[in-house]
Amino acid sequence: MASIRNFDILDNGRLHVLSLSGSTGPAPITSPFSFNTDDGIHDLAWSESHDSFLIAAVAVGSLKLLDTSLPPTANPVRSLSEHSREASSLDFHPTRRASFLSSSWDDSVELWALDRPQSLRTFLEQSYCVLSVSTYGMSVT
Template sequence: MPVFKVPFNGYSVKFSPFYESQLAVATAQNFGILGNGRLHVLQLSPSPANPGQPISEISSFDTADGVYDCCWSESHDSLIVAAVADGSVKLYDLSLPPTANPIRSLQEHTREVHSVDYNVVRKDSFLSSSWDDTVKLWTVDRPSSVRTFKEHAYCVYSTAWNPRHADVFASASGDCTARIWDVREPASTMILPAHEFEILSCDWNKYDDCVIATASVDKSIKVWDVRSFRVPVAVLNGHGYAVRKVKFSPHRGSVIASCSYDMTVCLWDYMVEDALIGRYDHHTEFTVGVDMSVLVEGLLASTGWDELVYVWQHGMDPRAP
């Protein structure tokens, strides 16, 4: 299976929504504590230029601080948004030479930007969340944010747009709550006291716009129905340490991918009794980034602090040649 070595510690990996063979990887030097960052754009072979290399680099962009997350534009196949540790949100255009990038650097957050997410319905807008406890809404044509959402009492680690409603998103915070927001409303519309420890990630079900998953330092993933959120729909236990990222499958409504500080990637089906349907232990350091391809069913990618990016088909060994 394809594997690629990056010079810094991997933080996030995202498949392109336009090309099944492209993915972006956010990396940070010195485990993201101090130092530079780099955004990589990788190509899965077979490539005419690199027939013997399963993954090759199309381009890369250096930053003075670590890159913690990235997301692809849903309207421009060459546009990538990056969350940077200096508090900036940077936009890169692959169709332009490296010297012309970034095409924009949005500097409003006062601390590290930890996540970015692009709106799949209203395709000119995206979110950023930060350790300054806020979420900001941006559009690609404006140099300043449209709105700042400030209710969380601690770092906002993750945001996710609802896959069907252009104005609705969720946020996950170190204050142990997940919140549901509607950008047309003055305040959050729902507060989920989802875990007793910090919540590091959240994501919406792509087939049921009322179902959300949260992942926590308490090692668990919980699935919630926002129409009746007193009790979780499912609690998924199996990771040995904090769950860093959670992602619903774009192909199967009940399937979730997760990655953890226990160095594993897990696949779950929260609708069945034995929910754990796959465990991959190919990383040798904290695994902090995982994604599933929208275009190829069962295709997974992960990255971690071992400076490796893996791409593999569910059911295969990521380390197999």
């Protein structure tokens, strides 16, 4: 779960990883991991190739690669900063699981790989901010 305070006008965001226990007791939902950012978080996506990795799209345009197996103080593992405006959405490729797309209010879509510090390709065909991106039907070669 990602959150933004004050409608992303100012202030920070917080990412919560929730865990559901099988019990019906007083605390079936716990939050074993949380991470604070200086700006709001617009989207997040879990890696299917690394169980503990997730990526957060942050309002300042950066993407934060987080590892939930590490303590919050050791995160982010990597910060990717090629977008010049708010990063708005993320989606991992369903078969090339180490590849993902990010979109931004800077009119771009970026193709990334988890093992690379820079994007593999930038798509600038859009004429206005890109609010959502999907890898459905996309082939990566």
